[in-house]
Amino acid sequence: xxxxxxxxxxxxxxxxxxxxxxxxxxxxxxxxxxxxxxxxxxxxxxxxxxxxxxxxxxxxxxxxxxxxxxxxxxxxxxxxxxxxxxxxxxxxxxxxxxxxxxxxxxxxxxxxxxxxxxxxxxxxxxxxxxxxxxxxxxxxxxxxxxxxxxxxxxxxxxxxxxxxxxxxxxxxxxxxxxxxxxxxxxxxxxxxxxxxxxxxxxxxxxxxxxxxxxxxxxxxxxxxxxxxxxxxxxxxxxxxxxxxxxxxxxxxxxxxxxxxxxxxxxxxxxxxxxxxxxxxxxxxxxxxxxxxxxxxxxxxxxxxxxxxxxxxxxxxxxxxxxxxxxxxxxxxxxxxxxxxxxxxxxxxxxxxxxxxxxxxxxxxxxxxxxxxxxxxxxxxxxxxxxxxxxxxxxxxxxxxxxxxxxxxxxxxxxxxxxxxxxxxxxxxxxxxxxxxxxxxxxxxxxxxxxxxxxxxxxxxxxxxxxxxxxxxxxxxxxxxxxxxxxxxxxxxxxxxxxxxxxxxxxxxxxxxxxxxxxxxxxxxxxxxxxxxxxxxxxxxxxxxxx
Ligand code: G4P
Numbered sequence: 001x002x003x004x005x006x007x008x009x010x011x012x013x014x015x016x017x018x019x020x021x022x023x024x025x026x027x028x029x030x031x032x033x034x035x036x037x038x039x040x041x042x043x044x045x046x047x048x049x050x051x052x053x054x055x056x057x058x059x060x061x062x063x064x065x066x067x068x069x070x071x072x073x074x075x076x077x078x079x080x081x082x083x084x085x086x087x088x089x090x091x092x093x094x095x096x097x098x099x100x101x102x103x104x105x106x107x108x109x110x111x112x113x114x115x116x117x118x119x120x121x122x123x124x125x126x127x128x129x130x131x132x133x134x135x136x137x138x139x140x141x142x143x144x145x146x147x148x149x150x151x152x153x154x155x156x157x158x159x160x161x162x163x164x165x166x167x168x169x170x171x172x173x174x175x176x177x178x179x180x181x182x183x184x185x186x187x188x189x190x191x192x193x194x195x196x197x198x199x200x201x202x203x204x205x206x207x208x209x210x211x212x213x214x215x216x217x218x219x220x221x222x223x224x225x226x227x228x229x230x231x232x233x234x235x236x237x238x239x240x241x242x243x244x245x246x247x248x249x250x251x252x253x254x255x256x257x258x259x260x261x262x263x264x265x266x267x268x269x270x271x272x273x274x275x276x277x278x279x280x281x282x283x284x285x286x287x288x289x290x291x292x293x294x295x296x297x298x299x300x301x302x303x304x305x306x307x308x309x310x311x312x313x314x315x316x317x318x319x320x321x322x323x324x325x326x327x328x329x330x331x332x333x334x335x336x337x338x339x340x341x342x343x344x345x346x347x348x349x350x351x352x353x354x355x356x357x358x359x360x361x362x363x364x365x366x367x368x369x370x371x372x373x374x375x376x377x378x379x380x381x382x383x384x385x386x387x388x389x390x391x392x393x394x395x396x397x398x399x400x401x402x403x404x405x406x407x408x409x410x411x412x413x414x415x416x417x418x419x420x421x422x423x424x425x426x427x428x429x430x431x432x433x434x435x436x437x438x439x440x441x442x443x444x445x446x447x448x449x450x451x452x453x454x455x456x457x458x459x460x461x462x463x464x465x466x467x468x469x470x471x472x473x474x475x476x477x478x479x480x481x482x483x484x485x486x487x488x489x490x491x492x493x494x495x496x497x498x499x500x501x502x503x504x505x506x507x508x509x510x511x512x513x514x515x516x517x518x519x520x521x522x523x524x525x526x527x528x529x530x531x532x533x534x535x536x537x538x539x540x541x542x543x544x545x546x
Contacts, residue, residue, distance in 0.1 A: 096286075116143060132270075197237060341356055
């Protein structure tokens with residue numbers, strides 16, 4: 001997270017920043033969101049374009065370590081770069097108008113959807129990014145489901161309009177038909193996909209003409225042009241667009257704030273992130289429409305007022321973020337109060353104090369010290385060895401936010417230390433990766449501590465574990481796949497019942513939850529029928545709905 005773009009002097013906060021009115025005013029300025037999309041829809045490009053627009057970074061490419069771009073990664077992230085995937089999430093903070101924007105990045109690959117899910121626990125809105133030629137793709141659908149389940153309002157950005165693509169009305173229809181979200185276009189493209197001339201404001205009719213710049217590193221120039229002029233310059237496109245806008249009005253596609261906030265309708269914007277077309281409009285929509293942080297409920301369902309003492313949720317833990325800092329960092333989303341560096345918080349899970357002397361904003365390899373932060377902001381906490389995703393920290397409590405549910409693992413492998421002299425490092429590494437939530441670690445008395453079972457939502461998680469075990473902990477591992485595909489939460493009765501059954505077993509996760517794992521759904525159904533009084537509860541669906 002970088003915060004050099006944030007100008008505190010713009011703050012309209014009434015009273016001092018720590019007062020109740022000051023906290024509420026600061027919270028009101030925050031917009032914390034994530035972009036959800038299928039790989040290749042342009043998420044990295046859009047993130048860079050957003051940041052470029054807000055002038056946080058001075059050239060495109062500083063956000064991610066993707067091929068050919070100037071990027072910042074740690075050594076284990078080398079693997080991501082080679083594969084063109086982004087495993088880790090960056091947080092970017094910048095000012096735009098009088099708002100403070102927190103943009104949380106999500107991994108694009110489906111194998112890391114559990115990480116994405118955790119990030120979505122820390123945002124107040126999401127941008128659903130669609131490729132104009134492809135529309136809704138599988139990963140977008142899955143992530144949208146997460147937004148729906150968390151009741152996160154979603155804005156839609158139809159990207160790559162500079163390339164041949166589908167009809168805009170057809171794309172809107174797909175959104176409505178397939179995910180039941182009523183589209184409410186805020187802008188409308190002039191010219192077909194691949195021949196984008198400019199964007200029309202649906203509500204006012206104002207037209208902005210775009211002249212594209214080469215590449216994505218500079219903004220396309222934008223110029224407001226009078227309707228008579230564009231009607232004379234582009235008569236065919238203009239009349240088609242006017243007909244379509246009239247149709248939108250007829251079918252009732254006008255913006256409705258209540259429906260947007262309730263998650264039943266989505267404002268839609270068109271553009272091309274690569275040329276910065278429509279990006280400023282998206283930022284304006286985020287500032288004007290996306291909700292600021294609101295009171296979050298604790299595990300008992302009691303809302304925690306924004307101006308009460310500091311409390312927040314750890315949504316991500318990551319080690320080895322760059323070569324110079326081999327420490328473990330926990331990312332705290334602030335839910336209430338004013339954060340001040342140095343304050344001593346309580347870790348709700350253990351009741352132990354946690355000092356925040358080393359609070360940082362982290363963005364790639366840039367780290368800046370965070371002196372203060374407000375609801376909606378993300379703070380990186382260094383030396384966070386005891387903190388796990390889903391944990392609560394508070395200044396005055398007690399309070400505990402609901403845990404972030406785990407996804408149902410679908411891939412299982414036994415991990416063994418490949419070098420008999422490295423068992424200590426092996427244990428330490430497995431424990432740390434477990435604590436970070438990189439993978440679920442399951443154990444049983446029968447298998448012993450030397451051979452824990454790693455349970456993943458997607459197989460790439462195993463590659464990350466193997467690479468990190470070798471490079472960070474100097475403990476190369478051997479993985480042996482297990483023939484399980486499905487997991488259910490059970491208890492001691494389930495453990496006893498399954499001990500006599502084949503093609504299944506019960507393993508215990510490090511948080512004490514017992515998971516019954518089965519070779520397939522058919523086998524599981526047979527076992528469930530056989531033991532009707534035993535609990536076999538589903539976990540959150542990961543890559544497939546089981
Ligand atoms: P992702 O993070 O969602 O995976 O997508 P990313 O931004 O890497 O974009 C995927 C590809 O789509 C990239 O091309 C990128 O340049 C291109 N792209 C993104 N936005 C636009 C757009 O508005 N218009 C057009 N025409 N292309 C766009 P690439 O060749 O795969 O990668 P690269 O070498 O450019 O990085």
